Structure formats: C-alpha cells, structure tokens
Amino acid sequence: MTVHRDDLGDKMGMWLFIFTELLLFGMLFVVYAVYRSMHPEAFKLGGDELDVVMGTINTIILLISSMTVAMSISAMQKGNKKLALTLLTITLIIAVVFLVNKYFEWGAKFEYGFNPGAPELLELGPGTILFFGLYFIMTGIHALHIIIGIALFIYVFWQIRKDKIHQTDYVWLENTGLYWHLVDLIWIFLFPLFYLIH
Amino acid sequence: MSEEKHHIVSYRTHAFVLLALLVLTGISVAITQLEMGPMNTLAAMIIAGIKAAIVLAWFMHLKFESRFFAFMVSAVVVVFLLVLLVTFFDYSYR
Amino acid sequence: MSEANNAHNVSYLEYKGQYKGLFAWIFSTDHKRIGLLYLYTMLLFFSVAAILGLLMKTQLIAPGYTIMGPQTYNSLFTLHGIIMIFIIVVPGLPAVFGNFFLPIMIGAKDVAFPKLNLLSWWFYIIGILIVLTSQFMGDGPPDTGWTFYAPYSFRTPTNVLPAVFGAFVMGFSSILTGINFVVTIHRMRAPGMTWFKMPLFPWTLYGTAWIQILATPVIGITLLLIIAERLMGIGIFDPALGGDPILYQHLFWIYSHPAVYIMILPGMGAISEIIPVFSRKTIFGYKAIVLSTMAIAFVGYFVWGHHMFTSGMSGRALYAFSFLTFLVAIPSAIKVFNWVSTMHRGSLHMQTPFYWAVSFIFVFMIGGLTGLVLGSLATNVHVHDTHFVVAHFHFIVFGGTGYAFMAALHYWFPKMFGRMYDMNWANLGWGIFFIGFNTLYLPMFYLGIMGMPRRYYDYLPDFHGGNIVSSLGAWVMVSGIVIIFANLIRSARHGEKTSDKNPWGGKTLEWQVDTPPTLENFEEIPTIVKGPYDYED
Numbered sequence: 001m002t003v004h005r006d007d008l009g010d011k012m013g014m015w016l017f018i019f020t021e022l023l024l025f026g027m028l029f030v031v032y033a034v035y036r037s038m039h040p041e042a043f044k045l046g047g048d049e050l051d052v053v054m055g056t057i058n059t060i061i062l063l064i065s066s067m068t069v070a071m072s073i074s075a076m077q078k079g080n081k082k083l084a085l086t087l088l089t090i091t092l093i094i095a096v097v098f099l100v101n102k103y104f105e106w107g108a109k110f111e112y113g114f115n116p117g118a119p120e121l122l123e124l125g126p127g128t129i130l131f132f133g134l135y136f137i138m139t140g141i142h143a144l145h146i147i148i149g150i151a152l153f154i155y156v157f158w159q160i161r162k163d164k165i166h167q168t169d170y171v172w173l174e175n176t177g178l179y180w181h182l183v184d185l186i187w188i189f190l191f192p193l194f195y196l197i198h
Numbered sequence: 199m200s201e202e203k204h205h206i207v208s209y210r211t212h213a214f215v216l217l218a219l220l221v222l223t224g225i226s227v228a229i230t231q232l233e234m235g236p237m238n239t240l241a242a243m244i245i246a247g248i249k250a251a252i253v254l255a256w257f258m259h260l261k262f263e264s265r266f267f268a269f270m271v272s273a274v275v276v277v278f279l280l281v282l283l284v285t286f287f288d289y290s291y292r
Numbered sequence: 293m294s295e296a297n298n299a300h301n302v303s304y305l306e307y308k309g310q311y312k313g314l315f316a317w318i319f320s321t322d323h324k325r326i327g328l329l330y331l332y333t334m335l336l337f338f339s340v341a342a343i344l345g346l347l348m349k350t351q352l353i354a355p356g357y358t359i360m361g362p363q364t365y366n367s368l369f370t371l372h373g374i375i376m377i378f379i380i381v382v383p384g385l386p387a388v389f390g391n392f393f394l395p396i397m398i399g400a401k402d403v404a405f406p407k408l409n410l411l412s413w414w415f416y417i418i419g420i421l422i423v424l425t426s427q428f429m430g431d432g433p434p435d436t437g438w439t440f441y442a443p444y445s446f447r448t449p450t451n452v453l454p455a456v457f458g459a460f461v462m463g464f465s466s467i468l469t470g471i472n473f474v475v476t477i478h479r480m481r482a483p484g485m486t487w488f489k490m491p492l493f494p495w496t497l498y499g500t501a502w503i504q505i506l507a508t509p510v511i512g513i514t515l516l517l518i519i520a521e522r523l524m525g526i527g528i529f530d531p532a533l534g535g536d537p538i539l540y541q542h543l544f545w546i547y548s549h550p551a552v553y554i555m556i557l558p559g560m561g562a563i564s565e566i567i568p569v570f571s572r573k574t575i576f577g578y579k580a581i582v583l584s585t586m587a588i589a590f591v592g593y594f595v596w597g598h599h600m601f602t603s604g605m606s607g608r609a610l611y612a613f614s615f616l617t618f619l620v621a622i623p624s625a626i627k628v629f630n631w632v633s634t635m636h637r638g639s640l641h642m643q644t645p646f647y648w649a650v651s652f653i654f655v656f657m658i659g660g661l662t663g664l665v666l667g668s669l670a671t672n673v674h675v676h677d678t679h680f681v682v683a684h685f686h687f688i689v690f691g692g693t694g695y696a697f698m699a700a701l702h703y704w705f706p707k708m709f710g711r712m713y714d715m716n717w718a719n720l721g722w723g724i725f726f727i728g729f730n731t732l733y734l735p736m737f738y739l740g741i742m743g744m745p746r747r748y749y750d751y752l753p754d755f756h757g758g759n760i761v762s763s764l765g766a767w768v769m770v771s772g773i774v775i776i777f778a779n780l781i782r783s784a785r786h787g788e789k790t791s792d793k794n795p796w797g798g799k800t801l802e803w804q805v806d807t808p809p810t811l812e813n814f815e816e817i818p819t820i821v822k823g824p825y826d827y828e829d
Contacts, residue, residue, distance in 0.1 A: 008264075009404050009479040015267060016471040016505050019274045024509035026278045027543055031517075031528060033282060034289050034539055052227065059223055067216040070207065070257045077206045116526040126527070126534020133526035133533075137517070174259075181258045188249045192242035196230035277506060277593060284594050284612065285542055291606035 007171045014175040018182050021145075025186050028138050032193060035130045042127020046135070047197030049114065051105060055195035058101050059187065065094035066184040069177045076160075079167040085160055091180070092153045095146055102143050106136075135194055142190060145183045152176045205262035215256045222249050300815050303710065303808040318413075321406035324809060327392030328708070329413050331701075334380050334388065335777065337420070341375035342770060344368050349732070349766035352759050355751055365749035366435035367450070371427065373438030378459050379420055381693045382551055385558035386469055386504075387416075389700050390497045392708060394473060396802040397491050399482025399820065401812045404475040405468075412468035415461055423458030426451040437747065439548070440515070442529035442540035446522040453522060460515045463508045466554075470504030473497050482801075484820035488579065491800045491824040495582050496561025499589035503550045503557075507593065511547035514540065538603050545596035553592040555689055557585060559696025560627055563649050566703050567631050568825040569798045570646035571638025575825045577630045584623030591620045601672045610669055617667035624660055628653060644718040645796070648699030651726050655695060659687030662737065677747075680740025683733045691729065698722075698776065705780065706795050710808040711787035717779040725772025731765025800824050 036043045072087035113120030114132045121129055156176045159165045165172050226245040230238050255261040260268050304324045311319050317329060348368050351358045360368070391409065395402050403409050427433045434455045436445045445452050477498050481490065518540075520526050527533030529540040560581075568575040575581065597605060597613030605613075631653055640646070662684040665671050675681065706712050735758040740746075744755045751759065794803040799822075805813055 006404070006479055009475045011263075012267075012478060013405060013408075013471050013475045015270065016474055017467075019270070020467050020471075020505055020509040022274060023278065023506055024513045026281070027510050027513045027546070030282055030285055031539060031543070034285065034536070035534075037286075037289060038536075039534070056223070056227055060220060063216060063219045063223065066219075066253065066257050067212050070215075071209055071212050074207050074209060074212065077204055116520075116524045122533075129527045129533045130535065133528055137520060137526060137528070141516075178258055181253055184257075185250050185253055188246050188253070189243075192226055192230065192239075192246050196227065196238075196242055198230045198233070198238050274506065280594060281546060284597070284609075287612045288538075288542070288597070288605045288609035291608040 005169075007169075010171045011174060011178070014178050018178060021182055022185075025138070025141070028134070028141070029189065029193075032134050032138070035127075035134065039127025039130065042125065043131050044197050046128050046131030047194060049109075049112075050135070050195045051108070052195050054101055054105050055191055058098055059191045061094045062098060062184050062187050065091045065098075066181055068094070069180050073170070073174055073177050076165070076167060076170045076173055081160060081163075081166070084173070085157065088153055088157050088160070092150060092157070095150050095153065099143060099146055099150075102139065106139075109135075138190060139194075142183070142186055145186070149176075149180050149183055152179060205259070207256065207259070207262070211256065215252060219249055219252060222252075300810055300812060302810060303806065304811050305710070305808055307811045319410070321402075321410045322811060323391045323395050323402050323406065323409060324708075326409055326413055327388050327390075330383060330387040330391065330416070333417065333420070334383070337375050337379045339773075339777070341372050341380065342773060344372040344375075346766055346770050348372065349763040351749055352751070353763040354759075355753055355756060357750075360749065362749045363432075363435065366437075366747070367427075367433035369747060370434050370437050370455075374423060374455060374459065376689075377438050377551075378423070378462050379416075381555040381689055382462075382466060383416060383469070384555055384693055385562060385697055385700060386473065386497055386500055386554075387413075387465075388697075389493070389562065389704060390469070390473060390500075390558060393704065393802050394476060394494055394497055395480070396805060396809060396813050397494050397800055398477065398480065398485060399801055399814065399818050400476065400480040401814065401817075403472045404479055405472050408468050409472055412465045412472070415465035415468065419458045419460075419462030419465065421458075422454050422461060426454035426458070429454065439544060440518055441544075442518065442521070442535075442537040443531060445518055446530070453519060456515045456518050460512055460519075463512045463515075466504050466508045470501040470508070473501035474505065477501075482817050482820050488582070489820055489823050492564035492575065492578070492581055492585075493558070493561035496557045496564070496585050499585045500554050500557045503554050503589050503593070507547045507550035507554070510543060511551075514543040514547065517543075538600070538605065541600045541603055542596070545599045546593075549596040549599065550589075550593050552688070553588055555693045556696075557588060559652070559693045559700075560585070562696045562700040562703070563631060563652055564627070565798075565800065566645050566649040566699055567634050568638075568827065569703075569796050570641045570643065570649070571635045572641070572797065572827050573634055573638035573825075574823075574827050575630065576633035576636075577626075578823070578825070580626055581630050584626040587623040588620060591616065591623070595620050598667050598672075601669060602676045614667055614669050618664065621660065621664060621667070628657060628660075641796075643796070644713075644715055644722060645699050645703035647719065647722050648695055648702060651722070652692065652695035652699060655687050655691030655729070659684060659691050662687065675740050677745055678740035679736040679744045679746055682746045683736035683740060686733050686736075691733075701780070703796065704802070705783070706790055706792070707802055707807055707809070709784045709787070710789060710791065711783055712790050712795070713783035713787055714779055717775060721772050721775035721779060723772075724775060725769055728765050728767070728769025728772050732762050732769050733765070735759070735762040735765070799826055 068087045068091045072084040072091070075084040075087060109115060109132070115121065116133050116136060121132060153176065156165060156173050159172060222245050226242050229241050232238070234241070254271060260271065304322055309316055309320065317325055320326065347359065348365065351360050351365060391403070429451050432450045434450045434452045435448060436452060440452065440456055477494060517528050521529055525533070527535045529535045529537055531537055564575060564581055595613060595616045597609055598617045601610060662680070666675065666681065666684055702713070702718060739755055739758040739762070742755065744751055791807050793805065793807050801818065804818070
C-alpha cells in the first residue's frame, strides 16, 4: 500500500486527542468547582497547607520547558538538528526536575497525614478530605502525563538522532510539543486553584 | 502532500512569550496574596485564561495554523463552560 | 507483488498480506477487515447478552423464584447491560459499518490512521477480556447495574474493579475511532466531494465521532474516580467522607447521555442511506438531515440531567434539563418527517433492508414519544425506575440502533461478503423478530405505568399477566434472531456468489466499486460531481 502522508491531518488528530485530555481534566475541574462552592473555608485552609514557593518554582520551570520544546521545533524547521536535540534535552531535564519536586511535595504531605485514608486527614472534616483527595488525584494524573511526556521525548530524541525526524518530516516532534504544551496548560490552571487560594 | 507552508516562529518571539508568561505568573502570585475575597479567584482565573491563550496562540502555533483549529479549540472551551454552567443549575440552587 | 496479489484486482477477503490465517485478520490494518473483526466480536457477545436477557425474562415469567435468586438476577442484568452498552451499541455501527464503508463512501483508500484503527480494536478486545475476568474472579460478578452508581459501586464486595477498568479501556477504543473518523472526513474526501455532497451516513459518523471525542473522556475520568474510591477511599463520591453521590450521577450521565446519541446517530445515517435507495428517490431535505444531525450532537450534550429527575437535584436544574430534553426531540422528529417524505410517491422496492428500515421508523417513534413522557417532570416522577423506562430505552437502543444495525447489515451484506443471503429466510426472520420484539417490550410500558419497578427478580402477583406476555415475546424474538443469524452466517460462507456491483440500485460510491471491494477500494480515486442520492436523471 502506498504510504499516505498528511502532516496537517496528523496534527489535527493530535489536537482532537488534546481535546479529550482537556475534557478529562475539565471534569475534574467541575468536581473541584462543585466542592469548593460547598466548602470554601476548608479549601482555603487546605490551600494554605500547600507550598507556594515550590508551586511557583514548578510553574516557572514548566513554562521554560514549554519554550524550549517550542524552540526545538523552530530549530528543526531551520534544519539545526544539534540545537533541536539540545533544547529537547533541556526540556527532558526540566520534566524530571518537576517530578522530583513533586515527589518531595507529596512526601511532605504524606508525612503530615494528608494522603487519602490517613487518620489525621479523616479528623479534619469533609471539606479538607475533598480538597486533598482532589489535590492528589489531579496532581497525580498531571504527573502521569509528565511521565508519558518524558517517554515521548526520549522516543523523539532517538528518532531525531537516527534522522527519522528531520527538517522536512518533523510532525512527531510537533505533536510531542503539542502534548507537552497541554501538560503546561493544565498546570496553568492547577497552580492558582490549589496553591493560590487565599 | 506536505508542501504546505510552515511558519517558523523565531527564537526571539519564543523568548518574549516566555517573558510575558513569567510576568503574568508573578502578577498572579502577588495579587492572590492581597485580601480581595472572591475577587482573588476571579483575578487568578482571568490571568490563567490569558496565559492559556498565549500558550495556545504562540507555543501551540494556533495563530499560524488554519483558522479551523482555533475554531475547534474555542468550540471545545465553550462546550466545557456550558457543562460547568449547566452543572451549577443544580448546585447553585440546592 | 505478483500480478495475482495486486491490491487493485484482488478482493480484500483474498488478499495475501504479511501474515497468514487468523493473524492476517487480527494484525490487518485494512479498514474493511477491522470492520469485520468488530462485526464478529459483536455478534458473539450480542448472542451471549441476548441469552442473559432471555434468562432474565424467563425468571420473570412468574412471581418469586423461577430459575434464579436475587443475587444471580442482579449480576445478570449488570452483565447484560455492560455487554449490550459498552461492547455492542456504543461501538456499534461506527466500528462495523463506519470502518468498512466510511472510506469507500467518501472515496478514500483507508482511514486516516490505519494503525490506530487496529489499535482501537485491540483496546476493545483487551477491555472485553478485562470485563470478563470480573465474572470469574474471587468475590463474584458485579451487581451494580451497568451504571456503577455511587456509593454502592464502592461498597459492594463484588468484582466491580475489573468491570469498571475494562469499560475504561474500551473508552480508548471509542476515542481512537472518533479521532480517526473526524480526520478521515476532513482530510480524505475524494476531489469534488464537498461537505454537502457527502452521503448522510458519513455525516452522522462525523457528528458521532465528535461526541466520542468530547464525551468519552468524561466517563474515563469518572470510572477512574470510582477505581480511586474503591482502592484508596479518596472520598470524592463517598457521602461518609463529604462527597456527593449525585455528582457521580452528573458525571456519569454527562457521558452516558451523549453516548445514547453515539448509538443512535449512525443508525439514523444508515436508515437515511437505505430509504432513498429503496424508494428510488432523492432524499427529502438533505440539508435538514445534516443540520439536525449536528444539532442532536450538540444539544444532546446538555440534557444528561433527565436521567436524574428523582435524584434530589435542585428544582431549577429540573426545569432546565426538561426544557433541553424537549429541545433535542425536535431534530429527531425532523429526520422522521424526512424519511417519510422520501418514501412518499417513491417507487418502493419491498426487500429485506427496506423492511428493517421501515420497522426502524415505527419502533423509533414509539421509543421517541415515550421519551417525551419521561422528559416531562410530572410523569417522570411516576414512572421513574419502573419497567416503563426499561421499555423506553429498549425501544430506542434496541429498536433504534438494533434495527438500524440489522438494516445496515442486510443492506451492505452483499458488498461485504460478495455473496447474497436467502431473502425468504431473511424476511421470515425479520417478521418473527418484529412480532416478538413488540410482544416483549410493549407490555413493559403497561407494567411500568402500573408501578412495576425495574431491577427486581420478583414482583407482586398483580403484574403476572403482563409479564407472561412479555416473557413469551422474548422467546419469539430470540427465535427470530436465531433465524436471522443462521441465515446470515450460512450465506456468508455458502451463499450465492455475486459480483454484481450494485444489487440494490444505490447511487453512493460503495456501489460503484468491486464486490467485494479490492484492498485499496478504488483503482483510481473518483472525482465527484453529483450529490449522493441523485435519482432525478
């Protein structure tokens, strides 16, 4: 069968997939909105327990990684394979750093007994239980997407090295970039809704 | 089939976009430290919306793709907001 | 590639690819073979779930313990629902006929992402296997009903986890099919096929694909939350921890109501193909059908609350959902008028697919109008959770999607297999099925209005009469199914061979390619100049 190539179609497919992700997270935001409207005080107290500095650092590095991956596409379009690979490596490192930060953040919450099912949490009442339940579910699913992103970056990196992705055929890199920006988009909303409630 | 023109976004533009996003992040952190009651959340959401729009337009190339992509994204956002609205027909009046 | 195995002159059924035997099917990325894979899987599981239904109706033939106790009955209706909804009608027509005919009808060689298409079938099969493990593991089959309502779904000791996780995996299958179809329709239409020259079946697949993309992730996250609730006790839907079980119902129906349109829209599309062909007349109001399809897809997204009128929602939400429900009835009614007007003064050819199509309109109207009874707040409160609801959605889901599926199968069968089925047996099967179907479900409306609740293995003696009729109807209907399936299966293997490209006189592209189609469907991609149902010349 003749190989059919349609970059625009491939990108469109990726966008449709992004829509499914947006709605998946979107429904979690609906749940968040409902419970926050029921327990505004508890959500505020819960937000105070989260580390704004850590959250801000993660926001900043995630935004930087979004830029580096966008730049690596520009580099690819200009045929600068080396720069594209360097920028991808930076993105990859940032993704790992994000997860390390998340690990320590989660670790601290577990220490205080804010994890679902912990006896300390159960004493704090329904609003706080829901806040931390949502916190762990939403940041957890977000972190899962970061891990998938890392896997994609490794694959794309390898494909660029083998010249399977090159200046005239780089839709895989573009789509991986789109996916990574989606991860960033979700975080743009997660960050104020959890860390900045005041 | 891939002779379509590809718009190459310059490194400079990317850097400016990042700068704008970082400034907005700073504003959003600062503004939410003030006591403004429910306005805090509103302000934070508006800023997050602007940041999302910037990411969509430049990093995700919506500005340079066919208009139809931007149309699809808007439609999905509208559907989501309507679902949120309809859900609150229930929760606002319980 | 030798001349004897050329993609242009060998039928897709005989083409020798990289693999042999079974592997030539389960690893094939050919859209037609994938369509048949879905068809065979569905026929198998439909038979299983139909037998489960028959067992339940046999239990209900008399009050009290007839052939099973309450726990068995609960797990039977749960499995019947999960199979019929998630395995049969949700993938339904798009997965079988969409895969097979969408590319051919728009003049393409395959779908946009053939490998994803195969992956989608694999997700489907893996999902099914996971669901099936729930029947045979430790704590007994799930007894929650296919809706997995909170909080019971995380309180019951039965195997809810595999059932929920399997349904989650099948969601990926649905999403991938949706993405594939949207991109295929946007990017791969033959030259000259503008949007409004596209046949109606692809149009309905387009609307359906959008719902699959926008609604399926909702059930995905909802099922994940149920899993998290069961495993970790996060409290999102658990009233003991502050969660709101009604929110579960919201999320569940935000998917599952649009899912009803995932089921019915492609069915409407298939009917819109069949009726003009057997009336030898251009479809009446092509654009009205297109627009009503898209309107149903859009408005259908916001009517989910009519499943929850007695759940304890706020009064205003009730009005809003009731209003929106009546709104969505309008485009469905438009389609019925279009079909009937198409037949008006047409030259009707009374053949099996047409029988199915006309009986589709009949049962769909009963289902649709009783839907309005349920959409009205006052009557809903009376018949909520009674057999009236069961009758209504069987008229829509089985009467709608099921009849449309059988219509499509009898319509496209010769093209798919290159063989013709026995018309007399097919008509006989249809007749018995149709009588059995109505005998089975019509009394349920009556029983529901009298107050017989759904999902109980037992009932008061007052309901005995209606249940006897209904259970007898079930046996008649299943006899019809046996005749239909036996005829089709025998014909697919030994039926009269035909290479007639166009046995029914259709005008759409699939009737201009070889029977059965070659691997790449078209030797040369056609250029389209006429509308899809041009019977005027």
